[in-house]
Amino acid sequence: MEALLVLTDSERSQLTERLETVEVSPYEDYLAFSDRVSKLVIDGGVPERLLRAADRIREERSSGVSEAHVLRNCPVDEDLPDIGNEDPSAEKKSRKVTFIGEAFLELLAQITRTPLLSYANRFGGDFFIDVVAINKYLGQQTGYNGGEVVFHNDRTAHPVRADYITLLGMRCPPDDLVYTGFVAGRRLLAELSAETQQVLREPYFVTPFDVVSRDANTELDSTPSHPILSGVSSLRYLDTHTTAADDAPVEAKDALLALKNALTRVPKQRHRMQQGDVLTFANQSALHNREQIEVQDPTRALGRWLLKTYAFSDQAAADTHRDAWIDGIPGKVGD
Structure with missing residues (x-):
């Protein structure tokens, strides 16, 4: 994908200096951390080109021009600790003493006006999640499996789902060819007939909870039947895992097969x-x-580290879930 913005080295250095002043840990007091970042915005500590890029992201999302954007040469912590693959989240919180990456993602969320979302039972309720291989999930269907991941939405089976996901490259082996693929819902629907789309709008389908969610919350069991398609082009789908419910009509299986075929064809x-x-x-x-x-060194590849945030589309979307906030922290929900 072509980058919407490549920060100059000067812009990145100046922004990094400002982000370094945010010394509050987002893992200990997210609200204070977020407030400190917002003061940088108010005080004019954000490069003008980055603010314009944020405006364009909002505009292109709203108009449907683009639902995916790339920024390059963004601030990242200079000294990244080794967080391993046993419990990367815990290792990060015990060894990482600067929060440049987290502050930049928080800043980006604020200037795109997309409030962050976290899950209380997932990685301690953190708003900043490490996409790193975890030993006990190697080879399983999860983003922490150290390998490939099929097309999906994050948190497919959950009632509160992010509208947007943002990834920041913290440690990426430069010689490995690892790609994040993206398919806009509207493009996928263009491959499907109106009749198929209508069947996909019925609650004929089921998606199991992911293994990480089940480990975090043992009360999660079966999931209710759901439509795959809702709204204009909103999807609830995990390839190879979303299936037709046992009592679904035969046309549900036909529609699911049509969706799979479309996913293969779509650009x-x-x-x-x-x-x-x-x-x-x-x-x-x-x-x-x-x-x-192509992965040059499988062992080194296990150290690939992306920092991830979930976000609502805007404050109004976040406010619809305000009754679900945990510990009085806006954006923090249960499973």
């Missing part, structure tokens, strides 16, 4: 994440995956 966007890259894209109205085209 896709791909981006190879490098350190300092930001990829921000729609979650509900699109599908994304991970492809490993």
